[in-house]
Amino acid sequence: MRLSCFFIAVFFLVGCESLSSSKKQLPDASGEGHSQTLSKRFCLYETEPKGFKHNCDARYWVNLWIRASDQSWPQRKEILTALTDSEFDKLHAYILTLPNDTPYQDKLRAQLAVNDVLEGFKPVSRKAIDVIASEQNNLLMQFESALVVLEKENTSRGEKLIELQNELDGLRKKLEELLQIEATLMDKNRSTQQ
Numbered sequence: 729m730r731l732s733c734f735f736i737a738v739f740f741l742v743g744c745e746s747l748s749s750s751k752k753q754l755p756d757a758s759g760e761g762h763s764q765t766l767s768k769r770f771c772l773y774e775t776e777p778k779g780f781k782h783n784c785d786a787r788y789w790v791n792l793w794i795r796a797s798d799q800s801w802p803q804r805k806e807i808l809t810a811l812t813d814s815e816f817d818k819l820h821a822y823i824l825t826l827p828n829d830t831p832y833q834d835k836l837r838a839q840l841a842v843n844d845v846l847e848g849f850k851p852v853s854r855k856a857i858d859v860i861a862s863e864q865n866n867l868l869m870q871f872e873s874a875l876v877v878l879e880k881e882n883t884s885r886g887e888k889l890i891e892l893q894n895e896l897d898g899l900r901k902k903l904e905e906l907l908q909i910e911a912t913l914m915d916k917n918r919s920t921q922q
Contacts, residue, residue: 772819772853780816793823801829808834818845826861832872839865 769784776783796804804824811817822842825835839862846854846862 770853770856772849774850777815777848779814782816789819789823792820793826796824797827799827801827801831804830805834815845815848818842822861826865828868832869832876835865835869839869 770786771784773780773783782788804827808821808824811821818838818841822838822845824830825838830838846857849857
């Protein structure tokens with residue numbers, strides 16, 4: 729019980745810390761951080777890498793995300809297997825893993841891959857991706873991780889309860905045998921006294 733409470737407290741604190749650290753990074757309204765606002769022309773890269781399509785087409789990326797949310801995980805997984813290791817495909821893969829039904833390992837793999845790509849983005853683009861997708865995605869992965877830990881803890885406790893129940897049943901059976909032996913001895917003792 730203490731261990732599960734400890735894990736819950738740790739994950740709660742980690743979640744609170746991640747929320748408070750993201751709030752600390754927000755620009756204030758005093759005029760600082762105006763470079764963190766979107767302009768009419770939204771481009772991911774200042775100078776797009778070779779082969780990176782749709783650099784300044786936010787609608788393309790949003791539509792990709794919408795289409796991904798309408799597809800099942802097996803459909804998206806099939807698309808993911810065809811993607812390469814290019815910056816474009818890493819971002820594409822990341823968007824395909826954003827829907828909630830994506831398994832944790834695939835979601836984490838895509839998040840780690842896209843982190844490298846985000847380093848080359850314009851600061852405002854990096855901030856937009858972080859606010860729109862990454863923060864929620866990371867929070868969801870933290871919750872999933874906490875659930876897995878709690879599930880393992882509950883499974884372990886359930887197995888221990890079964891073991892204790894079996895041990896209790898065995899002790900109860902031995903006690904009944906000892907009571908039966910005592911009753912037999914008392915019956916023999918009474919019959920020899922008469």
